Amino acid sequence: MLLKLHKLIKWVGLIVCVLVSLLAGGWVTGGPVWSVLSNAMGMDETVAVGSQAQADTPQAHSIQDMENLKRFMVRQLQRGEHNDDGIYLTDQYYWFITLDSGEVVALYYDPDMDTDFYDSTQDIWYSPVGTWRPWELTEQERAILAREAPELTTTAYYADMAGTGWTRMTRDSFVGQFWLLGSAVLMVCLAALWMLCLKLRAVLGESNQPKNDLELWLTGTYAIWGQYYTDFAMGRKYALTHPIHIGGCPRMLGAAKLMKQTLKGSWNITDYGGILETVEYMSKGPGLWNCSDQGGRAWELCRSMQLLGCAYLVGWCNRKELLHRSREVGLTMQRHFQSWEELCQGFLDGYSAWRLSYGSTAENLAEVQQRADIYWELRGRKDSPYRLPWNMDLAADGR
Known part of the structure; x- marks a missing residue:
């Protein structure tokens, strides 16, 4: 699931x-x-150069109008074949038109675009929408214009009625x-x-949250310690509410380093071999054999499962190896305990006996109470592993 x-x-x-x-x-x-x-x-936001002029398109009557208007049209354009009213420059044909002001300017447009239109009532062709653009000419082209088109009022600018691929676009x-x-x-x-x-x-490695019911069951056997360790690694506010993770805490930056320090300081374990040796002793060897009550057995077996999760958290084993070895310990748990309640109560008893062996101080009593609080909180959570069947088939791959 x-x-x-x-x-x-x-x-x-x-x-x-x-x-x-x-x-x-x-x-x-x-x-x-x-x-x-x-x-x-x-x-332009709404008017593209080269598009067909509309009724509200401003009409330019002079060069000053062209300079002041961002977009405009003219109405002296004669459509048809190229004639003497223009000139070829660099494979482009420029028409010469006389504005209402009497000024003569060069105009470039593409007849094939078919964006000019004819007003039959006035017998006038209206140009496409244009803009006043700097005319970038070579010295040779300027000389040609000076010789062939002395009537031009200016050769610094021309009226562009065709535009480019960009200027033909509105927003x-x-x-x-x-x-x-x-x-x-x-x-x-x-x-x-x-x-x-x-x-x-x-x-960081792959996520170390349980991916299926099998992984949640195995991780649940040491979830009381796991939530405490999250509290230790991330702060008090996380212990009761943080998601359950294999190895105790999420695989965040620094988590592996902190766990290695914990293993070395609390267990004198520095490698995977040390993990396996300790787990063997506590789950199959004298650590388990010498237990006289359920509290002792739960204490040994839950910590065995915990150490395997820690090995995965620090990267000493992969998920497949973790599941293989955790299943073995889980089967041993199912043989010795009849329910989640019995296992968890045994773990709490085992922890209490160990902790209070150092004295019944206020601090030690508070630590014992904290473990009990975590257990009761876990029991009521929707993602609680204790909602899973205790006798789950651990040989299956999970659901």
Whole structure:
């Protein structure tokens, strides 16, 4: 059940990321990306260069109008074949038109775009929407214009009625064409973030929360100590509410180092061999044989399972090895105890006997009470391992 939920969450997360990318792609494309490009490329919010002029498109009557208007149209344009009213420069044809002011300017537009229109009532062709653009000419081209078109009022600028691929776009058309690209960019960024998370996961190791009922059952045998250790590693507020983890605490940065220090300081264990030797002694050897009551047996067996979880937390064994050795200890537990209540009460009795052997001080009594509080809190949780059948088939792979 837990494994299925884990997979479901991953797929839901992936779908949410894709949907967020698609939705945010339009906002990013029409927002910051549009702002940068429109300023750099001379793009307009609602009117594109080269588009068909509308009734509200301003008409330029002079060069001053063209300089002052961001977008405009002119009405002296004659549509048709190239004639003597213009000139070829670098494979582009520029028309010469006389404005109402009497000024003559060069105009460039693409007849194939079919965005000019004819007003039959006035017998006038109206130009597409244009903009006043600097005319970048070579010295040779300037000489040609001086010779062939002396009537031009200026050769520093021309009226661009065709535009480029960028200036032909409004915000809506830009978003319409590039929102998928924006979404793709966001998805690439999310993928990069996902790869970074995977890299971090490789450093920290895979998640050490139980993935299925079998792992939860095995981890539950030392969950009282595990929640206490989380309290020790992360702070008092976590002991009763933090999720259950194999080895006690989550595989966060520094967790392995802290656990190794704990193993060395409390157990004099510095490697996996030391773990296995100690577990063998407590679960199959004299540590178990010499126990005269259930408290002693639970104390030995729960700590054996705990040490195996610690070995996994620090990276001394993989998950397969952990499950193999933990099952052996779990089967021994099932032979000696009849229920979760009997095992946990035995562990609490064993811990109390060990702790109070150092004196019935207020501190030691508080530690004993803390373990009992953790047990009762675990019993009432929805993710409690004690809700699982005590006689679960530990040979199965989990559900």
